[in-house]
Amino acid sequence: MRPPRQATGLRQRLAELRGPATVPHPMDARALAALAANPGCRRRALLDGAGVDKGALARALGAPANFGQSQFAHQRGNSFEARVKADGGADLVRLLHERLRDGSEPPGPGEVATPDLSAPGPQGRTARTALALREATEAGRWALLDHPMVSLDVAGSPAFLEPDAVVVHPDGSWTIVEIKSFPMVDGSADPAKVGAAARQSAVYTLALERVASMIGEPPEGGAGTADSEAPADSAAPAAPTDPTAPADPTAPTPPAASADPEASAGPATLADPAAPADPEAPADPAASMAPAALAAPTPLAGPAASTESADSTDPAASTDSADSARSARAPVRARVRHQVLLVCPKDFSNLPTAEMVDVRKQLAVTRRQLDRLTRIEEIAAALPEGTTFDLRLTDDGRTPTRPVEELTAAVDAVRAAYAPECLSTCELAAHCRAQARAAGRVEALGRGVRGELGGLTTVDAVLRAALGGPAGEAAPTGDPAVDALRRAAALRAEALASRPGAVACR
Numbered sequence: 001m002r003p004p005r006q007a008t009g010l011r012q013r014l015a016e017l018r019g020p021a022t023v024p025h026p027m028d029a030r031a032l033a034a035l036a037a038n039p040g041c042r043r044r045a046l047l048d049g050a051g052v053d054k055g056a057l058a059r060a061l062g063a064p065a066n067f068g069q070s071q072f073a074h075q076r077g078n079s080f081e082a083r084v085k086a087d088g089g090a091d092l093v094r095l096l097h098e099r100l101r102d103g104s105e106p107p108g109p110g111e112v113a114t115p116d117l118s119a120p121g122p123q124g125r126t127a128r129t130a131l132a133l134r135e136a137t138e139a140g141r142w143a144l145l146d147h148p149m150v151s152l153d154v155a156g157s158p159a160f161l162e163p164d165a166v167v168v169h170p171d172g173s174w175t176i177v178e179i180k181s182f183p184m185v186d187g188s189a190d191p192a193k194v195g196a197a198a199r200q201s202a203v204y205t206l207a208l209e210r211v212a213s214m215i216g217e218p219p220e221g222g223a224g225t226a227d228s229e230a231p232a233d234s235a236a237p238a239a240p241t242d243p244t245a246p247a248d249p250t251a252p253t254p255p256a257a258s259a260d261p262e263a264s265a266g267p268a269t270l271a272d273p274a275a276p277a278d279p280e281a282p283a284d285p286a287a288s289m290a291p292a293a294l295a296a297p298t299p300l301a302g303p304a305a306s307t308e309s310a311d312s313t314d315p316a317a318s319t320d321s322a323d324s325a326r327s328a329r330a331p332v333r334a335r336v337r338h339q340v341l342l343v344c345p346k347d348f349s350n351l352p353t354a355e356m357v358d359v360r361k362q363l364a365v366t367r368r369q370l371d372r373l374t375r376i377e378e379i380a381a382a383l384p385e386g387t388t389f390d391l392r393l394t395d396d397g398r399t400p401t402r403p404v405e406e407l408t409a410a411v412d413a414v415r416a417a418y419a420p421e422c423l424s425t426c427e428l429a430a431h432c433r434a435q436a437r438a439a440g441r442v443e444a445l446g447r448g449v450r451g452e453l454g455g456l457t458t459v460d461a462v463l464r465a466a467l468g469g470p471a472g473e474a475a476p477t478g479d480p481a482v483d484a485l486r487r488a489a490a491l492r493a494e495a496l497a498s499r500p501g502a503v504a505c506r
Protein backbone atom coordinates (compact mmCIF):
# COMPACT_ATOMS: atom_id res chain seq x y z
CA MET A 1 0.00 0.00 0.00
CA ARG A 2 1.26 3.47 -0.79
CA PRO A 3 2.13 5.54 2.30
CA PRO A 4 -0.84 7.82 3.11
CA ARG A 5 1.31 10.96 3.05
CA GLN A 6 2.46 10.19 -0.48
CA ALA A 7 -1.14 9.53 -1.57
CA THR A 8 -2.24 12.82 -0.06
CA GLY A 9 0.62 14.61 -1.81
CA LEU A 10 -0.42 13.11 -5.12
CA ARG A 11 -4.04 14.08 -4.61
CA GLN A 12 -2.96 17.64 -3.87
CA ARG A 13 -0.74 17.75 -6.94
CA LEU A 14 -3.55 16.42 -9.14
CA ALA A 15 -5.92 19.04 -7.71
CA GLU A 16 -3.39 21.76 -8.56
CA LEU A 17 -3.08 20.41 -12.08
CA ARG A 18 -6.81 20.50 -12.81
CA GLY A 19 -7.39 23.69 -10.83
CA PRO A 20 -8.23 23.90 -7.13
CA ALA A 21 -11.83 24.97 -7.79
CA THR A 22 -12.45 22.40 -10.52
CA VAL A 23 -14.50 19.30 -9.84
CA PRO A 24 -12.60 16.23 -11.13
CA HIS A 25 -13.96 14.91 -14.39
CA PRO A 26 -14.86 11.24 -13.83
CA MET A 27 -13.05 8.67 -15.94
CA ASP A 28 -15.41 6.09 -17.40
CA ALA A 29 -14.65 2.64 -18.75
CA ARG A 30 -14.72 3.91 -22.33
CA ALA A 31 -11.99 6.45 -21.53
CA LEU A 32 -10.01 3.85 -19.62
CA ALA A 33 -10.17 1.41 -22.51
CA ALA A 34 -8.94 4.18 -24.83
CA LEU A 35 -6.14 5.01 -22.40
CA ALA A 36 -5.15 1.36 -22.26
CA ALA A 37 -5.06 1.32 -26.05
CA ASN A 38 -2.39 4.05 -26.07
CA PRO A 39 -0.24 3.41 -22.99
CA GLY A 40 2.66 5.48 -24.38
CA CYS A 41 0.68 8.71 -24.11
CA ARG A 42 1.77 10.43 -20.91
CA ARG A 43 -0.40 13.43 -21.75
CA ARG A 44 -3.63 11.46 -21.64
CA ALA A 45 -2.54 9.46 -18.59
CA LEU A 46 -1.83 12.64 -16.63
CA LEU A 47 -4.92 14.55 -17.76
CA ASP A 48 -7.23 11.60 -17.10
CA GLY A 49 -5.52 10.85 -13.79
CA ALA A 50 -5.92 14.46 -12.68
CA GLY A 51 -9.59 14.49 -13.69
CA VAL A 52 -9.12 17.24 -16.28
CA ASP A 53 -12.10 17.69 -18.60
CA LYS A 54 -10.27 17.09 -21.90
CA GLY A 55 -13.28 18.19 -23.96
CA ALA A 56 -13.33 21.60 -22.27
CA LEU A 57 -9.56 21.83 -22.52
CA ALA A 58 -9.68 21.07 -26.25
CA ARG A 59 -12.30 23.78 -26.77
CA ALA A 60 -10.21 26.27 -24.81
CA LEU A 61 -7.22 25.39 -27.00
CA GLY A 62 -9.32 26.13 -30.09
CA ALA A 63 -9.25 22.50 -31.25
CA PRO A 64 -12.58 20.97 -30.17
CA ALA A 65 -13.26 17.27 -30.51
CA ASN A 66 -15.73 16.21 -33.12
CA PHE A 67 -16.77 12.84 -31.80
CA GLY A 68 -19.05 11.49 -29.10
CA GLN A 69 -22.67 10.51 -28.69
CA SER A 70 -25.38 12.89 -29.78
CA GLN A 71 -27.95 14.01 -27.24
CA PHE A 72 -30.59 12.05 -29.12
CA ALA A 73 -28.54 8.83 -29.09
CA HIS A 74 -27.88 9.33 -25.39
CA GLN A 75 -31.59 9.67 -24.62
CA ARG A 76 -32.45 6.67 -26.79
CA GLY A 77 -29.85 4.61 -24.94
CA ASN A 78 -31.21 5.66 -21.56
CA SER A 79 -34.80 4.83 -22.43
CA PHE A 80 -33.78 1.43 -23.82
CA GLU A 81 -31.84 0.66 -20.65
CA ALA A 82 -34.82 1.66 -18.50
CA ARG A 83 -36.99 -0.71 -20.51
CA VAL A 84 -34.51 -3.57 -20.13
CA LYS A 85 -34.41 -3.11 -16.37
CA ALA A 86 -38.15 -2.66 -15.88
CA ASP A 87 -39.65 -5.24 -13.51
CA GLY A 88 -36.76 -4.83 -11.10
CA GLY A 89 -34.47 -6.52 -13.61
CA ALA A 90 -36.31 -9.87 -13.41
CA ASP A 91 -36.61 -10.06 -17.20
CA LEU A 92 -32.96 -9.18 -17.58
CA VAL A 93 -31.87 -11.98 -15.25
CA ARG A 94 -34.20 -14.39 -17.07
CA LEU A 95 -32.59 -13.31 -20.36
CA LEU A 96 -29.16 -14.04 -18.90
CA HIS A 97 -30.31 -17.42 -17.61
CA GLU A 98 -31.69 -18.27 -21.06
CA ARG A 99 -28.38 -17.43 -22.74
CA LEU A 100 -26.41 -19.51 -20.23
CA ARG A 101 -28.17 -22.68 -21.36
CA ASP A 102 -26.69 -24.58 -18.41
CA GLY A 103 -29.76 -26.53 -17.43
CA SER A 104 -30.11 -24.77 -14.10
CA GLU A 105 -33.40 -23.61 -12.65
CA PRO A 106 -34.48 -20.16 -13.84
CA PRO A 107 -35.18 -17.59 -11.15
CA GLY A 108 -38.82 -17.62 -10.09
CA PRO A 109 -41.01 -14.59 -9.37
CA GLY A 110 -39.52 -12.46 -6.60
CA GLU A 111 -36.32 -14.50 -6.49
CA VAL A 112 -34.03 -11.79 -7.83
CA ALA A 113 -32.73 -9.51 -5.10
CA THR A 114 -32.07 -5.88 -6.02
CA PRO A 115 -29.97 -4.37 -3.25
CA ASP A 116 -30.03 -0.65 -2.65
CA LEU A 117 -26.67 0.76 -3.71
CA SER A 118 -27.23 4.38 -2.87
CA ALA A 119 -24.49 6.07 -0.84
CA PRO A 120 -22.87 9.48 -0.83
CA GLY A 121 -19.92 10.04 -3.14
CA PRO A 122 -18.05 7.61 -5.35
CA GLN A 123 -16.09 6.14 -2.44
CA GLY A 124 -19.31 5.49 -0.54
CA ARG A 125 -20.96 3.90 -3.57
CA THR A 126 -17.90 1.74 -4.20
CA ALA A 127 -17.98 0.53 -0.60
CA ARG A 128 -21.75 -0.07 -0.75
CA THR A 129 -21.33 -2.07 -3.95
CA ALA A 130 -18.59 -4.24 -2.41
CA LEU A 131 -20.79 -4.92 0.59
CA ALA A 132 -23.82 -5.75 -1.58
CA LEU A 133 -21.73 -8.08 -3.72
CA ARG A 134 -20.44 -9.90 -0.65
CA GLU A 135 -23.90 -10.23 0.87
CA ALA A 136 -25.47 -11.41 -2.38
CA THR A 137 -22.65 -13.88 -3.00
CA GLU A 138 -22.90 -15.32 0.50
CA ALA A 139 -26.68 -15.55 0.24
CA GLY A 140 -26.31 -17.93 -2.72
CA ARG A 141 -29.18 -16.49 -4.70
CA TRP A 142 -29.77 -14.39 -7.80
CA ALA A 143 -29.21 -10.68 -7.37
CA LEU A 144 -29.12 -7.77 -9.75
CA LEU A 145 -26.92 -4.78 -8.91
CA ASP A 146 -28.18 -1.84 -10.92
CA HIS A 147 -25.39 0.63 -11.72
CA PRO A 148 -22.93 -0.57 -9.11
CA MET A 149 -19.71 1.39 -8.66
CA VAL A 150 -16.26 -0.14 -8.66
CA SER A 151 -12.82 1.41 -8.59
CA LEU A 152 -9.60 0.65 -10.40
CA ASP A 153 -6.10 1.95 -9.83
CA VAL A 154 -4.93 3.68 -12.99
CA ALA A 155 -1.29 4.72 -12.99
CA GLY A 156 -1.47 5.36 -9.27
CA SER A 157 -4.78 7.24 -9.29
CA PRO A 158 -8.21 5.72 -8.54
CA ALA A 159 -10.83 5.67 -11.30
CA PHE A 160 -14.48 5.03 -10.41
CA LEU A 161 -16.44 2.98 -12.90
CA GLU A 162 -20.13 2.22 -13.27
CA PRO A 163 -21.19 -0.87 -15.23
CA ASP A 164 -24.81 -0.96 -16.41
CA ALA A 165 -25.46 -3.93 -14.14
CA VAL A 166 -23.85 -6.92 -12.46
CA VAL A 167 -25.75 -10.14 -11.87
CA VAL A 168 -24.77 -12.37 -8.95
CA HIS A 169 -25.46 -16.06 -9.64
CA PRO A 170 -26.47 -18.56 -6.96
CA ASP A 171 -23.05 -20.24 -7.37
CA GLY A 172 -21.29 -17.04 -6.30
CA SER A 173 -20.12 -16.00 -9.76
CA TRP A 174 -20.80 -12.56 -11.22
CA THR A 175 -21.76 -11.58 -14.76
CA ILE A 176 -21.31 -8.06 -16.10
CA VAL A 177 -24.24 -6.76 -18.14
CA GLU A 178 -23.57 -4.20 -20.86
CA ILE A 179 -26.63 -2.53 -22.37
CA LYS A 180 -26.14 -0.84 -25.74
CA SER A 181 -28.55 0.86 -28.10
CA PHE A 182 -27.06 -0.42 -31.38
CA PRO A 183 -29.19 -3.13 -33.00
CA MET A 184 -28.54 -6.85 -32.91
CA VAL A 185 -29.91 -8.44 -36.06
CA ASP A 186 -30.31 -12.22 -36.13
CA GLY A 187 -27.91 -12.55 -33.20
CA SER A 188 -25.19 -10.45 -34.86
CA ALA A 189 -24.12 -6.85 -34.37
CA ASP A 190 -21.56 -4.41 -35.77
CA PRO A 191 -18.19 -6.04 -34.86
CA ALA A 192 -16.56 -2.66 -34.17
CA LYS A 193 -19.29 -1.76 -31.69
CA VAL A 194 -19.22 -5.21 -30.11
CA GLY A 195 -15.43 -4.89 -29.80
CA ALA A 196 -15.75 -1.49 -28.09
CA ALA A 197 -18.35 -2.91 -25.69
CA ALA A 198 -16.03 -5.85 -24.96
CA ARG A 199 -13.11 -3.53 -24.19
CA GLN A 200 -15.32 -1.54 -21.83
CA SER A 201 -16.50 -4.72 -20.15
CA ALA A 202 -12.90 -5.88 -19.75
CA VAL A 203 -12.20 -2.75 -17.71
CA TYR A 204 -15.20 -3.52 -15.47
CA THR A 205 -14.01 -7.10 -15.15
CA LEU A 206 -10.59 -5.96 -13.93
CA ALA A 207 -12.18 -3.71 -11.33
CA LEU A 208 -14.64 -6.40 -10.18
CA GLU A 209 -11.87 -8.97 -9.85
CA ARG A 210 -10.28 -6.73 -7.28
CA VAL A 211 -13.51 -6.82 -5.28
CA ALA A 212 -13.86 -10.58 -5.76
CA SER A 213 -10.34 -11.12 -4.46
CA MET A 214 -11.40 -9.54 -1.18
CA ILE A 215 -14.50 -11.71 -0.81
CA GLY A 216 -14.21 -15.21 0.56
CA GLU A 217 -11.38 -17.62 0.28
CA PRO A 218 -9.68 -18.17 -3.04
CA PRO A 219 -9.82 -21.76 -4.25
CA GLU A 220 -7.36 -23.86 -2.24
CA GLY A 221 -4.08 -24.40 -4.06
CA GLY A 222 -5.40 -22.31 -6.90
CA ALA A 223 -7.63 -25.18 -8.01
CA GLY A 224 -10.93 -23.96 -9.23
CA THR A 225 -13.02 -23.47 -12.20
CA ALA A 226 -10.93 -20.91 -13.97
CA ASP A 227 -7.48 -22.48 -14.07
CA SER A 228 -7.52 -23.09 -17.76
CA GLU A 229 -8.16 -19.43 -18.43
CA ALA A 230 -4.66 -18.57 -17.32
CA PRO A 231 -2.99 -19.07 -20.72
CA ALA A 232 -5.40 -16.62 -22.28
CA ASP A 233 -4.20 -14.05 -19.80
CA SER A 234 -0.69 -13.64 -20.98
CA ALA A 235 -0.67 -10.14 -19.56
CA ALA A 236 0.10 -11.09 -16.02
CA PRO A 237 1.26 -14.65 -15.94
CA ALA A 238 3.41 -14.16 -12.91
CA ALA A 239 1.25 -11.70 -11.01
CA PRO A 240 1.21 -13.29 -7.61
CA THR A 241 -1.71 -13.12 -5.31
CA ASP A 242 -0.59 -11.14 -2.35
CA PRO A 243 -1.66 -13.14 0.67
CA THR A 244 -1.22 -10.08 2.83
CA ALA A 245 -3.47 -7.82 0.82
CA PRO A 246 -6.76 -8.38 2.60
CA ALA A 247 -6.08 -9.10 6.27
CA ASP A 248 -9.25 -11.12 6.60
CA PRO A 249 -11.17 -11.32 3.40
CA THR A 250 -14.18 -12.99 4.93
CA ALA A 251 -14.51 -10.66 7.86
CA PRO A 252 -17.33 -8.15 7.53
CA THR A 253 -15.54 -5.05 6.38
CA PRO A 254 -16.81 -1.63 7.29
CA PRO A 255 -17.76 0.17 4.09
CA ALA A 256 -15.25 2.90 4.70
CA ALA A 257 -12.37 0.44 4.67
CA SER A 258 -13.06 -1.00 1.29
CA ALA A 259 -14.01 2.39 -0.03
CA ASP A 260 -10.47 3.57 -0.05
CA PRO A 261 -9.17 2.73 -3.48
CA GLU A 262 -5.65 3.44 -2.31
CA ALA A 263 -5.99 0.76 0.28
CA SER A 264 -6.65 -1.98 -2.16
CA ALA A 265 -5.21 -0.78 -5.42
CA GLY A 266 -2.12 -2.40 -6.80
CA PRO A 267 -1.10 -5.19 -9.04
CA ALA A 268 -1.54 -7.86 -6.41
CA THR A 269 -5.17 -6.95 -5.82
CA LEU A 270 -5.79 -7.21 -9.54
CA ALA A 271 -4.91 -10.91 -9.38
CA ASP A 272 -7.54 -12.88 -11.19
CA PRO A 273 -9.26 -15.23 -8.80
CA ALA A 274 -11.22 -16.74 -11.63
CA ALA A 275 -8.29 -17.11 -13.95
CA PRO A 276 -7.39 -20.62 -12.90
CA ALA A 277 -9.46 -23.10 -14.81
CA ASP A 278 -12.09 -22.84 -17.39
CA PRO A 279 -12.15 -25.97 -19.47
CA GLU A 280 -14.44 -24.28 -21.94
CA ALA A 281 -11.75 -21.77 -22.87
CA PRO A 282 -11.48 -21.62 -26.65
CA ALA A 283 -8.06 -21.82 -28.26
CA ASP A 284 -8.51 -18.37 -29.71
CA PRO A 285 -10.59 -16.11 -27.55
CA ALA A 286 -10.60 -13.50 -30.30
CA ALA A 287 -12.66 -15.81 -32.44
CA SER A 288 -15.53 -15.55 -30.04
CA MET A 289 -15.77 -11.81 -30.62
CA ALA A 290 -16.71 -12.21 -34.25
CA PRO A 291 -20.32 -11.68 -35.21
CA ALA A 292 -20.56 -15.40 -35.78
CA ALA A 293 -19.93 -15.89 -32.11
CA LEU A 294 -22.91 -13.77 -31.37
CA ALA A 295 -24.97 -15.91 -33.62
CA ALA A 296 -23.76 -19.06 -31.91
CA PRO A 297 -22.77 -18.05 -28.40
CA THR A 298 -20.76 -20.34 -26.21
CA PRO A 299 -22.84 -21.48 -23.29
CA LEU A 300 -21.25 -19.85 -20.30
CA ALA A 301 -22.08 -22.51 -17.78
CA GLY A 302 -21.06 -25.44 -19.89
CA PRO A 303 -18.43 -27.85 -18.69
CA ALA A 304 -16.91 -25.31 -16.35
CA ALA A 305 -20.09 -24.55 -14.55
CA SER A 306 -21.09 -28.16 -14.33
CA THR A 307 -17.70 -29.10 -12.97
CA GLU A 308 -17.90 -26.34 -10.45
CA SER A 309 -21.34 -27.37 -9.33
CA ALA A 310 -20.24 -30.95 -9.03
CA ASP A 311 -17.11 -30.04 -7.15
CA SER A 312 -18.68 -27.71 -4.69
CA THR A 313 -20.44 -29.21 -1.75
CA ASP A 314 -23.71 -27.66 -0.78
CA PRO A 315 -24.30 -28.39 2.87
CA ALA A 316 -27.70 -26.79 2.59
CA ALA A 317 -28.97 -29.94 0.97
CA SER A 318 -28.22 -32.01 4.04
CA THR A 319 -29.33 -29.63 6.76
CA ASP A 320 -32.74 -28.56 7.87
CA SER A 321 -32.37 -24.87 8.42
CA ALA A 322 -31.09 -22.19 6.09
CA ASP A 323 -29.04 -20.73 8.92
CA SER A 324 -27.16 -23.90 9.67
CA ALA A 325 -26.67 -24.38 5.95
CA ARG A 326 -25.07 -21.00 5.69
CA SER A 327 -22.78 -21.64 8.62
CA ALA A 328 -21.76 -25.01 7.19
CA ARG A 329 -21.31 -23.69 3.66
CA ALA A 330 -17.83 -23.89 2.21
CA PRO A 331 -16.06 -20.51 2.07
CA VAL A 332 -17.74 -18.45 -0.56
CA ARG A 333 -15.89 -18.31 -3.86
CA ALA A 334 -16.72 -15.09 -5.59
CA ARG A 335 -15.47 -14.96 -9.14
CA VAL A 336 -16.06 -12.76 -12.14
CA ARG A 337 -17.18 -14.55 -15.26
CA HIS A 338 -15.22 -13.68 -18.37
CA GLN A 339 -18.24 -13.78 -20.61
CA VAL A 340 -20.41 -10.69 -20.38
CA LEU A 341 -24.05 -10.33 -21.35
CA LEU A 342 -24.43 -7.84 -24.18
CA VAL A 343 -28.02 -6.58 -24.40
CA CYS A 344 -29.16 -4.70 -27.53
CA PRO A 345 -32.43 -3.82 -29.28
CA LYS A 346 -33.65 -6.73 -31.37
CA ASP A 347 -33.78 -6.12 -35.13
CA PHE A 348 -34.23 -2.31 -34.86
CA SER A 349 -37.17 -2.75 -32.49
CA ASN A 350 -37.30 -1.63 -28.88
CA LEU A 351 -37.35 -5.21 -27.59
CA PRO A 352 -34.24 -6.44 -25.84
CA THR A 353 -32.20 -9.38 -27.04
CA ALA A 354 -28.83 -10.54 -25.75
CA GLU A 355 -25.81 -12.69 -26.38
CA MET A 356 -22.79 -13.72 -24.35
CA VAL A 357 -19.49 -12.12 -25.39
CA ASP A 358 -16.12 -13.54 -24.38
CA VAL A 359 -13.82 -10.76 -23.12
CA ARG A 360 -10.71 -12.75 -22.15
CA LYS A 361 -8.59 -11.35 -24.96
CA GLN A 362 -9.61 -7.77 -24.17
CA LEU A 363 -9.02 -8.45 -20.48
CA ALA A 364 -5.46 -9.64 -21.10
CA VAL A 365 -4.67 -6.68 -23.35
CA THR A 366 -6.19 -4.10 -21.00
CA ARG A 367 -4.41 -5.52 -17.97
CA ARG A 368 -1.07 -5.51 -19.76
CA GLN A 369 -1.53 -1.99 -21.10
CA LEU A 370 -2.63 -0.53 -17.77
CA ASP A 371 0.40 -2.11 -16.12
CA ARG A 372 2.59 -0.33 -18.69
CA LEU A 373 1.26 3.12 -17.87
CA THR A 374 3.88 5.36 -16.34
CA ARG A 375 2.91 6.30 -12.84
CA ILE A 376 1.27 9.69 -12.62
CA GLU A 377 3.62 10.87 -9.85
CA GLU A 378 6.55 10.42 -12.23
CA ILE A 379 4.86 12.34 -15.05
CA ALA A 380 3.79 15.15 -12.73
CA ALA A 381 7.26 15.38 -11.19
CA ALA A 382 8.81 15.96 -14.62
CA LEU A 383 6.63 19.01 -15.33
CA PRO A 384 8.00 22.55 -15.10
CA GLU A 385 7.26 24.28 -11.80
CA GLY A 386 3.78 25.80 -11.66
CA THR A 387 2.31 23.85 -14.59
CA THR A 388 -1.47 23.66 -14.39
CA PHE A 389 -4.32 22.88 -16.77
CA ASP A 390 -6.74 25.10 -14.86
CA LEU A 391 -9.03 26.86 -17.34
CA ARG A 392 -9.91 29.49 -14.71
CA LEU A 393 -13.58 29.50 -15.66
CA THR A 394 -15.79 32.52 -15.08
CA ASP A 395 -18.41 32.41 -12.33
CA ASP A 396 -20.96 30.83 -14.64
CA GLY A 397 -18.52 27.92 -15.06
CA ARG A 398 -18.51 28.15 -18.84
CA THR A 399 -15.97 30.61 -20.16
CA PRO A 400 -12.25 29.98 -19.76
CA THR A 401 -10.20 33.04 -18.89
CA ARG A 402 -6.78 31.44 -19.11
CA PRO A 403 -4.70 32.69 -22.07
CA VAL A 404 -4.51 30.10 -24.87
CA GLU A 405 -0.71 30.41 -25.02
CA GLU A 406 -0.40 29.44 -21.36
CA LEU A 407 -2.71 26.48 -21.77
CA THR A 408 -0.91 25.35 -24.91
CA ALA A 409 2.44 25.52 -23.13
CA ALA A 410 1.06 23.48 -20.22
CA VAL A 411 -0.39 20.79 -22.49
CA ASP A 412 2.71 20.62 -24.67
CA ALA A 413 4.90 20.19 -21.59
CA VAL A 414 3.66 16.59 -21.37
CA ARG A 415 4.80 14.15 -24.03
CA ALA A 416 2.03 12.77 -26.25
CA ALA A 417 1.96 9.72 -28.49
CA TYR A 418 -0.38 10.74 -31.27
CA ALA A 419 -1.79 8.15 -33.67
CA PRO A 420 -4.67 8.53 -36.11
CA GLU A 421 -6.73 6.26 -33.81
CA CYS A 422 -6.81 9.18 -31.34
CA LEU A 423 -9.30 10.91 -33.64
CA SER A 424 -12.06 8.57 -32.51
CA THR A 425 -11.03 8.08 -28.90
CA CYS A 426 -9.58 11.27 -27.41
CA GLU A 427 -10.93 14.80 -27.12
CA LEU A 428 -7.46 16.30 -27.63
CA ALA A 429 -6.91 14.61 -30.98
CA ALA A 430 -7.19 17.75 -33.13
CA HIS A 431 -4.61 19.58 -31.00
CA CYS A 432 -2.21 16.61 -30.87
CA ARG A 433 -2.55 15.97 -34.61
CA ALA A 434 -1.79 19.60 -35.46
CA GLN A 435 1.22 19.46 -33.17
CA ALA A 436 2.47 16.19 -34.71
CA ARG A 437 2.01 17.56 -38.23
CA ALA A 438 3.72 20.85 -37.42
CA ALA A 439 6.72 18.95 -36.08
CA GLY A 440 6.68 16.71 -39.15
CA ARG A 441 6.49 13.59 -36.97
CA VAL A 442 5.79 10.34 -38.77
CA GLU A 443 3.38 9.21 -36.03
CA ALA A 444 0.75 11.31 -37.79
CA LEU A 445 0.88 8.81 -40.66
CA GLY A 446 -0.11 5.88 -38.44
CA ARG A 447 1.52 3.33 -36.16
CA GLY A 448 2.22 0.94 -39.03
CA VAL A 449 4.25 3.53 -40.96
CA ARG A 450 5.98 4.63 -37.78
CA GLY A 451 7.03 1.06 -37.07
CA GLU A 452 8.36 0.50 -40.61
CA LEU A 453 10.52 3.62 -40.48
CA GLY A 454 12.60 2.52 -37.50
CA GLY A 455 14.85 5.37 -36.32
CA LEU A 456 13.50 7.90 -38.85
CA THR A 457 11.07 9.91 -36.77
CA THR A 458 10.31 12.94 -38.96
CA VAL A 459 9.12 13.37 -42.52
CA ASP A 460 12.21 15.48 -43.28
CA ALA A 461 14.49 12.72 -42.05
CA VAL A 462 12.61 10.24 -44.23
CA LEU A 463 12.98 12.46 -47.32
CA ARG A 464 16.66 13.04 -46.62
CA ALA A 465 17.21 9.31 -46.25
CA ALA A 466 15.29 8.54 -49.44
CA LEU A 467 16.90 11.19 -51.60
CA GLY A 468 20.27 11.48 -49.88
CA GLY A 469 22.20 8.92 -51.97
CA PRO A 470 23.22 9.29 -55.61
CA ALA A 471 20.37 8.47 -57.98
CA GLY A 472 20.23 4.77 -58.71
CA GLU A 473 22.65 3.88 -55.90
CA ALA A 474 21.97 0.33 -54.84
CA ALA A 475 24.68 -0.18 -52.22
CA PRO A 476 23.07 -1.19 -48.92
CA THR A 477 23.54 1.20 -46.01
CA GLY A 478 22.89 -1.38 -43.32
CA ASP A 479 19.64 0.31 -42.29
CA PRO A 480 16.74 -1.65 -43.81
CA ALA A 481 14.39 1.36 -43.66
CA VAL A 482 16.86 3.62 -45.47
CA ASP A 483 17.64 0.94 -48.09
CA ALA A 484 13.93 0.39 -48.74
CA LEU A 485 13.32 4.14 -49.03
CA ARG A 486 16.21 4.58 -51.48
CA ARG A 487 15.00 1.70 -53.60
CA ALA A 488 11.50 3.18 -53.65
CA ALA A 489 12.87 6.65 -54.54
CA ALA A 490 15.01 5.19 -57.35
CA LEU A 491 12.04 3.30 -58.78
CA ARG A 492 9.92 6.42 -58.63
CA ALA A 493 12.60 8.52 -60.33
CA GLU A 494 12.91 5.87 -63.04
CA ALA A 495 9.15 5.86 -63.60
CA LEU A 496 9.06 9.67 -63.76
CA ALA A 497 11.99 9.75 -66.19
CA SER A 498 10.04 7.59 -68.58
CA ARG A 499 7.27 10.23 -68.56
CA PRO A 500 8.94 13.64 -68.91
CA GLY A 501 5.68 15.53 -68.34
CA ALA A 502 5.09 14.00 -64.90
CA VAL A 503 5.63 16.00 -61.70
CA ALA A 504 9.05 15.32 -60.16
CA CYS A 505 9.59 14.24 -56.58
CA ARG A 506 10.52 17.18 -54.37
Ligand code: SF4
Pocket residue numbers: 038041043044416417418419422426427428429430432
Ligand atom coordinates in the same frame (compact mmCIF):
# COMPACT_ATOMS: atom_id res chain seq x y z
S1 SF4 B 1 -5.07 12.73 -28.72
FE1 SF4 B 1 -3.20 13.41 -27.74
S2 SF4 B 1 -3.59 13.23 -25.55
FE2 SF4 B 1 -5.15 12.06 -26.57
S3 SF4 B 1 -4.33 9.97 -26.61
FE3 SF4 B 1 -3.78 10.92 -28.57
S4 SF4 B 1 -1.78 11.78 -28.24
FE4 SF4 B 1 -2.62 11.33 -26.22
